[in-house]
Amino acid sequence: MSMLMERKMTVENDKHVKKSSNSHRIVYDTKDLNLWYSNTHALKDINLAINEKEVTAIIGPSGCGKSTYIKTLNRMVELVPGVRTTGSITYKNKNILDKSFKVEDLRTQVGMVFQKANPFPKSIYENIAYGPKIHGIRNKKVLDEIVETSLRGAYIWDEVKDRLNENAYGLSGGQQQRLCIARCLAIQPDVILMDEPTSALDPKSTLKIEELAQELKKDYSIIIVTHNMQQAARISDKTAFFLNGEVIEFDDTNTIFTNPADNRTEDYISGRFG
Numbered sequence: 585m586s587m588l589m590e591r592k593m594t595v596e597n598d599k600h601v602k603k604s605s606n607s608h609r610i611v612y613d614t615k616d617l618n619l620w621y622s623n624t625h626a627l628k629d630i631n632l633a634i635n636e637k638e639v640t641a642i643i644g645p646s647g648c649g650k651s652t653y654i655k656t657l658n659r660m661v662e663l664v665p666g667v668r669t670t671g672s673i674t675y676k677n678k679n680i681l682d683k684s685f686k687v688e689d690l691r692t693q694v695g696m697v698f699q700k701a702n703p704f705p706k707s708i709y710e711n712i713a714y715g716p717k718i719h720g721i722r723n724k725k726v727l728d729e730i731v732e733t734s735l736r737g738a739y740i741w742d743e744v745k746d747r748l749n750e751n752a753y754g755l756s757g758g759q760q761q762r763l764c765i766a767r768c769l770a771i772q773p774d775v776i777l778m779d780e781p782t783s784a785l786d787p788k789s790t791l792k793i794e795e796l797a798q799e800l801k802k803d804y805s806i807i808i809v810t811h812n813m814q815q816a817a818r819i820s821d822k823t824a825f826f827l828n829g830e831v832i833e834f835d836d837t838n839t840i841f842t843n844p845a846d847n848r849t850e851d852y853i854s855g856r857f858g
């Protein structure tokens with residue numbers, strides 16, 4: 585990474601709270617992260633300070649490590665046998681890669697939405713109530729409130745309020761994806777990770793998810809992997825460009841798309857490869 589980029593990523597460091605130059609607090613501070621799948625070196629010396637309550641886009645060609653990185657942020661990646669990491673990812677003053685860190689703590693604070701919507705084969709209501717129930721909430725009135733608030737938060741309440749007891753599989757693909765976002769909201773996370781959430785959706789549903797991400801960043805930190813550069817440009821505040829497991833450039837989205845510092849970023853965003 586260039587000196588310029590390193591300087592841009594430098595953070596102010598006070599006693600407990602790190603602030604980036606535009607005064608947003610940092611939600612995830614990744615330092616010198618390396619990751620191997622057995623012999624494949626998938627992430628190389630990643631340094632990224634991701635701001636809270638912003639949308640951060642991760643872009644780059646196929647196989648560059650985008651999904652691996654986002655799955656490291658909730659430690660899902662370690663479900664793959666043979667994964668090894670070095671370096672640190674600080675979340676709320678703790679290194680989540682540390683052996684002593686309890687992964688269950690992340691499950692309640694970090695929600696994830698996948699490429700293909702994955703509702704449970706249950707009713708719309710149960711899809712949302714499931715997480716809160718696991719966390720011990722049994723009171724019907726409280727659960728009703730969580731279900732409504734979460735569905736409203738994901739802008740799908742009006743479409744489903746009269747069919748809450750119907751199976752979620754009866755919803756359209758775009759509705760299912762918003763239901764999955766509502767399911768994330770029900771656990772009141774800090775962060776929502778999205779791994780290509782619109783790649784299986786039609787343009788209208790895509791637009792709805794994009795609008796939703798813009799709304800949600802008022803309350804949540806959103807990190808989104810996308811192949812769609814127009815989407816990254818439309819909805820994100822910051823963009824990280826990955827190539828061959830490295831972060832080539834990380835900056836304000838506007839800068840990345842109008843005045844990138846590295847030729848490889850320019851070549852990628854102008855469609856010369858990838």
Ligand SMILES: Nc1ncnc2c1ncn2[C@@H]1O[C@H](COP(=O)(O)OP(=O)(O)OP(=O)(O)O)[C@@H](O)[C@H]1O
Pocket residue numbers: 621624626644645646647648649650651652653664
């Ligand atoms: N489960 C796995 N086992 C072994 N290697 C893997 C595994 N998952 C990913 N890799 C390798 O790690 C590298 C990064 O893959 P990753 O899926 O993170 O890339 P990506 O940028 O998300 O790609 P895409 O855009 O195609 O989804 C690739 O070389 C890939 O082959």
